[in-house]
Amino acid sequence: AQSVTQLDSQVPVFEEAPVELRCNYSSSVSVYLFWYVQYPNQGLQLLLKYLSGSTLVKGINGFEAEFNKSQTSFHLRKPSVHISDTAEYFCAVSEWSQFYFGTGTSLTVIP
């Protein structure tokens, strides 16, 4: 079974600064990769996904992620964060129709 590791449980960053949220997974055999965002007291929303093709994936709200097969990583980045980006971010891996979630990274944007 897959394991998904989000290396940082909490990431504080100042407004308009860049941010990277890290995600590593255990196996690179035929996987699909996702980032979800959860705003306070809400469900999870799909931010972006990698199924195939270009390793750089662009999502909503200015986020992007890069798939690195050799390092089994799928790090999420944004060049300039906004207060409204404060949320919990989950990395997820789909392998053989099973979904595996990381434990989440809490992003706090400081004014």
Add this chain to the structure above:
Amino acid sequence: NAGVTQTPKFRILKIGQSMTLQCTQDMNHNYMYWYRQDPGMGLKLIYYSVGAGITDKGEVPNGYNVSRSTTEDFPLRLELAAPSQTSVYFCASSLVSTGDYGYTFGSGTRLTVV
């Protein structure tokens, strides 16, 4: 589209009581899932269903039951509620056959067992 609808949004149960968390989706998705989310623990799969009449256990099924009589509905039943079942519960669905393996999540049910 309504997407995935969960009811109720909040509930307080006493130890030993039972209840059903409702989940309905209107996207004709084959797969449906129930997760629980505990602080710092991410999401853990309770049960899932690949279609009407078919259900299977996930990582943490003990204390729960499910049924899938229709494509749209996937209720989660808690029998003999225990404090360890205090959590936020999320229902999700996906149309796996398209190759797009993303989930659509409901807004969650926050359950407290006292």
